[in-house]
Structures are given as structure tokens and as C-alpha cells.
Amino acid sequence: MEEGGCSSGRWMREEQGEKEEARWPAGVCGLTNSGNSCYMNAVLQSLLSTVPLVEHLLSSHTHNLLANPVVGAFVRLFQVVWQGHTNCTSLREVRAMVSSLHPQFDNQSQQDAQELLLVLLNALHNNLKKKGARLLTRSTQRSRCGRKFAGAPSAPAESSVVTCLFEGQLSYQTLCGHCEEHTHSTQVFTVLSLPLPTDAHKCSLQDCLSLFFQQCTLTCGDQKLCPQCGVKRDTAVLTSLAEAPRVLVLHLQRFGCHGIEKRKLRTNVLFPLEGLDLNPFLSSPSANHTNYSLYAVVNHTGDLNMGHYTALCRNARSGSWYHFDDATVREVEDFLVQSPNAYLLLYSRQPFHVPDIPRPDLPCPKT
Numbered sequence: 323m324e325e326g327g328c329s330s331g332r333w334m335r336e337e338q339g340e341k342e343e344a345r346w347p348a349g350v351c352g353l354t355n356s357g358n359s360c361y362m363n364a365v366l367q368s369l370l371s372t373v374p375l376v377e378h379l380l381s382s383h384t385h386n387l388l389a390n391p392v393v394g395a396f397v398r399l400f401q402v403v404w405q406g407h408t409n410c411t412s413l414r415e416v417r418a419m420v421s422s423l424h425p426q427f428d429n430q431s432q433q434d435a436q437e438l439l440l441v442l443l444n445a446l447h448n449n450l451k452k453k454g455a456r457l458l459t460r461s462t463q464r465s466r467c468g469r470k471f472a473g474a475p476s477a478p479a480e481s482s483v484v485t486c487l488f489e490g491q492l493s494y495q496t497l498c499g500h501c502e503e504h505t506h507s508t509q510v511f512t513v514l515s516l517p518l519p520t521d522a523h524k525c526s527l528q529d530c531l532s533l534f535f536q537q538c539t540l541t542c543g544d545q546k547l548c549p550q551c552g553v554k555r556d557t558a559v560l561t562s563l564a565e566a567p568r569v570l571v572l573h574l575q576r577f578g579c580h581g582i583e584k585r586k587l588r589t590n591v592l593f594p595l596e597g598l599d600l601n602p603f604l605s606s607p608s609a610n611h612t613n614y615s616l617y618a619v620v621n622h623t624g625d626l627n628m629g630h631y632t633a634l635c636r637n638a639r640s641g642s643w644y645h646f647d648d649a650t651v652r653e654v655e656d657f658l659v660q661s662p663n664a665y666l667l668l669y670s671r672q673p674f675h676v677p678d679i680p681r682p683d684l685p686c687p688k689t
Contacts, residue, residue, distance in 0.1 A: 352410035368618035490567035499556035614669035
């Protein structure tokens with residue numbers, strides 16, 4: 323976790339005996355570590371690789387929101403990375419903005435990347451949404467039987483670029499274990515938090531999805547109130563995917579508790595770069611738009627007390643994968659994307675096209 327300047331974010335090439343500084347493709351830029359900010363750097367690299375979000379923030383109709391401290395901080399960072407002339411930049415403005423909204427991110431200590439991602443998406447949504455839009459929900463968190471259960475239908479949504487890209491919908495079918503009363507409800511999500519098998523050293527991402535969507539029974543303290551019986555009963559719950567998002571964010575639940583002891587699961591989750599099929603988990607299976615392509619991975623190495631975040635992202639302009647370790651950037655082969663340290667996986671329902679971005683001449687940022 324390097325602090326300071328951006329020298330390691332550059333690379334050199336030699337031509338005819340002379341050293342020449344080379345530039346990465348647009349959208350590839352190192353981010354300096356300002357003190358345990360690797361978690362923020364890694365998450366922002368994944369958002370900087372989300373082409374529809376990039377195009378929206380850099381479009382002309384977003385410019386009238388530059389005075390907004392949240393939107394302005396994002397836009398200026400995205401401008402430097404996609405329109406600027408540097409291989410490395412600072413997150414000073416973005417970090418100050420996040421800290422002003424959520425003081426827990428202002429203590430120079432390591433934070434959870436998934437929690438930060440939700441904070442950033444909520445901040446963007448709340449400042450870009452149409453009047454009257456509801457807040458985004460947090461990620462789906464598992465209960466004792468498997469997942470958070472939504473007891474009431476979701477409120478109708480008005481859109482922002484965040485809801486249009488990242489929001490999906492879960493369907494819950496419930497059955498009372500006493501009277502067999504059947505109910506249905508839905509819940510929107512932006513991140514799916516997937517369980518890992520606790521007794522396996524290796525599994526597939528499909529295994530994790532199957533665990534999340536398997537039928538479970540709510541008992542004891544998790545019983546649900548049956549409208550027919552008028553009391554809480556054991557309840558069978560079947561979860562399915564009612565609406566698949568354009569951008570699917572999967573959170574591998576590596577951090578948890580074993581009794582009173584906190585621990586990290588080091589299960590090697592094998593995930594596909596292409597062709598992730600969600601059709602088996604849809605409420606109404608369809609042959610259309612259920613295969614996803616990976617475009618970003620946030621990795622976590624180390625343990626709960628001493629860890630480090632990095633990112634692997636596919637650049638839509640070059641088509642190549644890049645490894646981002648704070649200010650240090652290197653191009654990697656596709657087969658190196660698979661990692662036992664994966665923590666967040668970002669998939670797109672349709673492959674990203676080369677982004678359509680204006681190219682103003684911007685000054686190099688001060689880092």
C-alpha cells in the first residue's frame with residue numbers, strides 16, 4: 323500500500339536507445355494511496371471501468387451538476403482518468419466527499435470495499451435521481467436460513483443512472499408450514515452477497531449462486547407472521563431472480579464469524595470470464611439477456627486485521643485486462659484474472675462497447 327507520488331503508475335519503453343514515457347489507454351490510470359485507501363482505489367477502479375456510468379457522468383447534460391459536491395467529485399475524477407493526460411492521479415477530492423457524508427471513512431483505517439461500493443452508489447443515486455425517487459436498498463444479506471427476507475413489496479422506483487444499471491429485483495415465494503398459506507413479495511437489490519461453502523477449499527461461482535437461491539425454512543426467531551393463522555409460523559421461502567440487472571455485482575462473503583471468532587474464508591471460487599448464466603435462477607426463465615461477461619474484480623489479500631485491496635479491470639477501449647495496485651498498473655493476460663482472492667465480481671449483461679466520450683484538453687492534475 324504505497325503512499326506518495328505516481329511514479330510507479332507510469333511505464334517506460336525504449337526505442338532506438340532513448341527512453342520514452344508511454345501512456346496507458348484512456349480509462350487506465352493508477353490511483354495514489356493516501357493512507358490505507360487501497361479499498362477505495364480498488365472500488366473506484368471498478369466503477370471507472372463501467373462504461374455506461376462513465377458515458378453518463380461525462381455527458382454534456384451532467385455538466386450542470388458540477389457544483390454538486392458529490393457529482394462534481396465523481397465527474398472530475400472520471401474526466402482525469404478518461405480524458406486527461408496522466409498515468410496516475412489522486413483521490414483527494416473524492417475521499418473528502420465520502421468522508422463528509424460518512425465520517426467512518428475519514429479515520430485513515432482500512433474499510434470494507436463492499437460497504438464503500440454501496441455508499442458510493444447511494445451517493446450517486448441520491449444526487450442524480452429524479453424528484454421523488456426512493457433510496458437504493460443495501461445489498462442482500464443472508465439470514466440464518468440463507469438470505470434477508472423482504473416481507474413487503476418494494477416501493478415503485480424512479481430512475482437514476484445507478485438504478486438503471488445496477489438494480490435488479492428478487493422474488494420471494496413463501497409457504498406457511500401450518501396452513502400452507504402462499505404469499506409473494508419482491509425486493510430490489512444492487513449487490514448480491516453470496517455465501518461460500520464452509521467445508522470446501524474450492525467451489526464454483528455457480529455453487530455460490532445455488533446456495534443463495536436454494537429453498538430454505540425460517541424457524542425459531544426467524545419465523546414469519548402468517549396472515550391466515552395470525553401468528554408466527556415456520557415458513558418455507560423460495561427465492562428467485564425476478565429481474566436481472568444490466569450490471570451484476572456479486573459480493574463473496576469471505577468475512578464472518580465462527581462462534582465469537584471473526585474469520586476470513588479463503589475458499590477459491592472459480593468464476594467465468596464469459597457466459598455466466600443466470601437463467602436457472604430466474605422466476606421466469608428466458609433465453610435472452612441472462613449471460614454475463616466479467617469486467618472487474620476487486621481482490622482482498624491478507625486477513626481481517628492486515629489486508630490489502632487490488633482490482634483487475636477490463637478496459638473497453640483496448641480490450642485488455644489491467645491489474646491496479648494503487649498507483650501501480652500493469653497489463654495482464656486473461657488467464658491471470660482468475661484469483662483465489664476475489665471479493666467483488668462485476669459482470670455486464672451485454673459486453674461494453676468502446677465508450678463514446680468527448681476529448682477536451684485537460685491540464686494534468688496535481689497529485
